[in-house]
Amino acid sequence: MSHATISQSISIVHPISLSHGKNAEVWDTTGKRYIDFVGGIGVLNLGHCHPAIVAAICEQATKLTHYAFNAAPHTPYIELMERLTAFIPVSYPVNGMLTNSGAEAAENALKIVRGATGRTAVIAFDGAFHGRTLATLNLNGKVAPYKQKVGALPGTVYHLPYPSADNGVSGAEALKAMDRLFSVEIDVNDVACFIIEPVQGEGGFLALDIQFAQALRRFCDEHGILLIIDEIQSGFGRTGQRFAFPRLGIEPDLLLLGKSIAGGVPLGAVVGRKALMDNLPKGGLGGTYSGNPIACAAALATVEAMTDEHLQAWGSQQETAIVSRYNTWRSQQLSPYLGRLTGVGAMRGIELAHADGTPAPKQLAQLLGLAREAGLLLMPSGKSRHIVRLLAPLTIEPVVLEEGLDILQACLARLDE
Known part of the structure; x- marks a missing residue:
């Protein structure tokens, strides 16, 4: 996606145009809905358009x-x-x-x-x-x-x-x-x-x-x-x-x-x-x-x-869901590229790597595209852009979080050799 009036030195991760959002969901100008695991790159811990x-x-x-x-x-x-x-x-x-x-x-x-x-x-x-x-x-x-x-x-x-x-x-x-x-x-x-x-x-x-x-x-x-x-x-x-x-x-x-x-x-x-x-x-x-x-x-x-009680509950919910899913994916050998789970608490990343441990940025780029097509926005990180950072709002509804993890699971399983 190219915009003639905007510097081409700005790199765009997702070639879409967003229209509006609510908590952990956003919609583009075509009306397509996405679950947002980017959160404005860590800006929206309380989600889009928090009422207060x-x-x-x-x-x-x-x-x-x-x-x-x-x-x-x-x-x-x-x-x-x-x-x-x-x-x-x-x-x-x-x-x-x-x-x-x-x-x-x-x-x-x-x-x-x-x-x-x-x-x-x-x-x-x-x-x-x-x-x-x-x-x-x-x-x-x-x-x-x-x-x-x-x-x-x-x-x-x-x-x-x-x-x-x-x-x-x-x-x-x-x-x-x-x-x-x-x-x-x-x-x-x-x-x-x-x-x-x-x-x-x-x-x-x-x-x-x-x-x-x-x-x-x-x-x-x-x-x-x-x-x-x-x-x-x-x-x-x-x-x-x-x-x-x-x-x-x-x-x-x-x-x-x-x-x-x-x-x-x-x-x-x-x-x-x-x-x-x-x-x-x-x-x-x-x-x-x-x-x-x-x-x-x-x-x-x-x-x-952001009371301590709220933060603890939100963080525990998100950490438990992510860690549980990751452990299941590892035990099921969901993808040969599924590497380490990084981070702490609710601040988690998923590494994509080859069998010898070397980064797999090509597969991460593929994952970003597959997930976007399926309605999930993800953000890369890491020296080689091979780690997905999960930045869903802390306030994400549990059912929406599980839906996003379902999409991520399906896309990981589809990665090419």
């Missing part, structure tokens, strides 16, 4: 559609930050700022850590994805297509292996690589921060090794290095709880938020220790649209709906 979010948007639109907070504060921004800081499960007081997106949150976090440490070097991880701006491109642990043809990227960034049971990289291997990095490549005293996802999104829903995470936290504390945890995709209930980092037994210095923060309205945030967030001079943080009143109203409704 729509009501909040409509009500706020009659009061104040916009004001730049740094020109004159408005109540939706203030109320959201109060709710948001209470929603984040850390042991210390936090404050923060709102942004337009997750990438903008990451950019501001880099400014904050530079100001706080006087250092500039950043350590990121293979397979990481933190955005598409120039600085965040350098953080990403993948060249194609994000870093191609854009030349030199800002900042000093090094990458380490991302340790996970889902990719076969052990915590010991990652720690050994880190030791080499500081022995050969860079002085530890030049490093401002590490930035890491507790569960990689674009990387293929890989869950971070717990022992490595705790060792990394200790290392940062010992060397005056800040730890940025990126929960842009894993946060706001995706794993079945508010955020994924408590599973690791650590706390971040700065936390990056976005995607499902506002039920589909563009919004992001960077929050963290007050001393860090306040270290830049007045005017060092801000933005014209950052914390738009309508987006704030949508986020307030989102946080209100």
Whole structure:
């Protein structure tokens, strides 16, 4: 599908045109219905057009559609930050700022850590994805297509292996690589921060090794290095709880938020220790649209709906259904390409691989097409685009979830040799 007025550098996964959606279902302009396991790439944990979010948007639109907070504060921004800081499960007081997106949150976090440490070097991880701006491109642990043809990227960034049971990289291997990095490549005293996802999104829903995470936290504390945890995709209930980092037994210095923060309205945030967030001079943080009143109203409704009880119930339902189906498919030898089940909680991916364990991106591309024809939208991920990430809304009706898994099962069984 080609649109003459839209840049052809934008890659389209599904060549359809959507018209409307409700919870976990969408319809295209021909009237065809699809079950949505993409969720706006992790933006719609509460589904399409959640009634409480729509009501909040409509009500706020009659009061104040916009004001730049740094020109004159408005109540939706203030109320959201109060709710948001209470929603984040850390042991210390936090404050923060709102942004337009997750990438903008990451950019501001880099400014904050530079100001706080006087250092500039950043350590990121293979397979990481933190955005598409120039600085965040350098953080990403993948060249194609994000870093191609854009030349030199800002900042000093090094990458380490991302340790996970889902990719076969052990915590010991990652720690050994880190030791080499500081022995050969860079002085530890030049490093401002590490930035890491507790569960990689674009990387293929890989869950971070717990022992490595705790060792990394200790290392940062010992060397005056800040730890940025990126929960842009894993946060706001995706794993079945508010955020994924408590599973690791650590706390971040700065936390990056976005995607499902506002039920589909563009919004992001960077929050963290007050001393860090306040270290830049007045005017060092801000933005014209950052914390738009309508987006704030949508986020307030989102946080209100995400009680621990709801998240646990939604996450448990989705995790149980996916894991049970996957185990059945494995026992039945449904497809020779059915690889590992990645991720944690309700944030799950299904790997497609050959018998020798090598990625099978050709079969994944076929699976996307077969599923779309059958009425199911899926999203690829992983270094080789060989892992299906399952991003159905947490609020999906059980019968619709089972219908989607039925379609996925039938399509897996049809994959070509």
